[in-house]
Amino acid sequence: MTLLSNTNSTRPVAAGLPGSKAIFISAQQDKPAPTAQVVGRKCGFCAWGQCAVASDREASAPREIACTQFTRRRVEKHGSLAREGEKLSYLYSLRFGQMKVIGAEHDLHHVTGFRMPGDLIGLESLATGRHRFRLLALEDSEVCEIPVAALKDAVAQHPGFQKIMLSAFSGALDEAYNRASILSMRSLERRFAAFLLWLSKKYACIGYSSSSFRLLMTRADIGSYLATSIESISRLIARFNVDGATRIRGRTVDILDRPYLEALACGDGKLGDGIPPVLAMR
Amino acid sequence: MTLLSNTNSTRPVAAGLPGSKAIFISAQQDKPAPTAQVVGRKCGFCAWGQCAVASDREASAPREIACTQFTRRRVEKHGSLAREGEKLSYLYSLRFGQMKVIGAEHDLHHVTGFRMPGDLIGLESLATGRHRFRLLALEDSEVCEIPVAALKDAVAQHPGFQKIMLSAFSGALDEAYNRASILSMRSLERRFAAFLLWLSKKYACIGYSSSSFRLLMTRADIGSYLATSIESISRLIARFNVDGATRIRGRTVDILDRPYLEALACGDGKLGDGIPPVLAMR
DNA sequence: CGGTTGGTTGAATGATCTCAACTTGTGTGG
DNA sequence: CCACACAAGTTGAGATCATTCAACCAACCG
Numbered sequence: 001m002t003l004l005s006n007t008n009s010t011r012p013v014a015a016g017l018p019g020s021k022a023i024f025i026s027a028q029q030d031k032p033a034p035t036a037q038v039v040g041r042k043c044g045f046c047a048w049g050q051c052a053v054a055s056d057r058e059a060s061a062p063r064e065i066a067c068t069q070f071t072r073r074r075v076e077k078h079g080s081l082a083r084e085g086e087k088l089s090y091l092y093s094l095r096f097g098q099m100k101v102i103g104a105e106h107d108l109h110h111v112t113g114f115r116m117p118g119d120l121i122g123l124e125s126l127a128t129g130r131h132r133f134r135l136l137a138l139e140d141s142e143v144c145e146i147p148v149a150a151l152k153d154a155v156a157q158h159p160g161f162q163k164i165m166l167s168a169f170s171g172a173l174d175e176a177y178n179r180a181s182i183l184s185m186r187s188l189e190r191r192f193a194a195f196l197l198w199l200s201k202k203y204a205c206i207g208y209s210s211s212s213f214r215l216l217m218t219r220a221d222i223g224s225y226l227a228t229s230i231e232s233i234s235r236l237i238a239r240f241n242v243d244g245a246t247r248i249r250g251r252t253v254d255i256l257d258r259p260y261l262e263a264l265a266c267g268d269g270k271l272g273d274g275i276p277p278v279l280a281m282r
Numbered sequence: 283m284t285l286l287s288n289t290n291s292t293r294p295v296a297a298g299l300p301g302s303k304a305i306f307i308s309a310q311q312d313k314p315a316p317t318a319q320v321v322g323r324k325c326g327f328c329a330w331g332q333c334a335v336a337s338d339r340e341a342s343a344p345r346e347i348a349c350t351q352f353t354r355r356r357v358e359k360h361g362s363l364a365r366e367g368e369k370l371s372y373l374y375s376l377r378f379g380q381m382k383v384i385g386a387e388h389d390l391h392h393v394t395g396f397r398m399p400g401d402l403i404g405l406e407s408l409a410t411g412r413h414r415f416r417l418l419a420l421e422d423s424e425v426c427e428i429p430v431a432a433l434k435d436a437v438a439q440h441p442g443f444q445k446i447m448l449s450a451f452s453g454a455l456d457e458a459y460n461r462a463s464i465l466s467m468r469s470l471e472r473r474f475a476a477f478l479l480w481l482s483k484k485y486a487c488i489g490y491s492s493s494s495f496r497l498l499m500t501r502a503d504i505g506s507y508l509a510t511s512i513e514s515i516s517r518l519i520a521r522f523n524v525d526g527a528t529r530i531r532g533r534t535v536d537i538l539d540r541p542y543l544e545a546l547a548c549g550d551g552k553l554g555d556g557i558p559p560v561l562a563m564r
Numbered sequence: 565c566g567g568t569t570g571g572t573t574g575a576a577t578g579a580t581c582t583c584a585a586c587t588t589g590t591g592t593g594g
Numbered sequence: 595c596c597a598c599a600c601a602a603g604t605t606g607a608g609a610t611c612a613t614t615c616a617a618c619c620a621a622c623c624g
Contacts (some may be wrong), residue, residue, distance in 0.1 A: 177406065
């Protein structure tokens, strides 16, 4: 009941289409025919609700929780979903689109992470109640707004949600450790290889091809994320291309020699499994 | 009740002394008179219990939860508390001593973090049920073993614990982000400055001097943590010393020019507040 | 007392950064 | 639809920073 308090499922900005497939396609208009298509997936938090019911077998669990219960919000390309320091009223489940996470830690504009469809956004700010990072859309995106207060109530009342929160936090921790792991690689070559493989897995997770995709972020974003310069990224791409490991032209990426990249990124490319937090517990 | 099921508070290895002050002193025998002494602090999880009671005002909250309810375990210097892949039966609350966290991600022996007294250990492994990292004691240490199963029950039954778990996870996330933040600094100088300040804050948190302390880890550990070589650390120390920023001789550290280090570590040294997870919610 | 580990220092090499010029791509308005 | 302007990306050359290999020192321990 607490979760259902927010019943106005449509707002001026939200006006979401009923079928998520159509939305997906329309939003990625600048993407040249991804190999795999995402078909009507539910958003992350819906998966949560379902999982809670399934894993808990508790009759009182809120079976009615569905994506449509939450307000959706559109963020257009280059728009911001949240700014650092803002009050955290919602967690966000990214329905489609991609976002970059900007930290103001030492650079004032440091890319701390990227968020893909299915990711839950804002966990790291839950304790303080204020957004720790700025969130910018890399393309037109849509999120579900999950009211924090209602979420807390739900967790308190339905034990099934605790496992889910655990899983979500664990996923967030994983993500943070993975970044640290990437950054701790000495050579740029390895960091970049690890980054490409990570991206690849993320795409695979949401049903796209893992070997052909588009970079929605700029070289500057990548450089910031990997703690290096734009030029180095550019050179690295050139090198990978002539080595036959990849074919990267502009923002189009084809991974040609995955084993080569994995060897670079070290051994088995042990960077977690790249499963989005909210889906990991299926 | 669930939490109290583990009532045998002494085991062969545990045999803890009743007063924690005495324990502290005896354990840091190779430490030359730290400026500040820690007096009879409760261990992290005790703080948890108290907080649960205080914040929740719920009569049924387990007020009786005290540190003595949990088995204590000693780990001697260079001993291991857990190995990666092992089943996670307990979370550990570090009562005294320090540990290093070793990841096998790409280096097979990469220092991923350090744990100080009051820290809660093992959160990142809670979701998988297997230890993600190896834990090695940098000095003789003692932990409280917090049975995972009992902990989960407690969280389910006493809503007050949820806030605490939230805080704990949030602390763990913070720690991970901080490491990523340190690693994302371009120059070694900045990374090392940030590391020193982080250590300093950690010491301050547990009641020690923030400007004079001992490094319990080797140069190799620091190098691994900061993703650089032993020699670079050594040279950096020499440089900081001649610059008058520090006086580091062997493992003895005096921070002489904190503003200088903070300027290096960028602006205000924004690396979170270094408050140990379990105490952060006081 | 020699072996071992941890730590420092020097010199040469190599990787990455910076600065700068240039090319390509993208979006906008006429 | 084209032209233009601006953002994004590439490439080159030199300077800088960090790594590596090596020798060496110091402390510790049996």
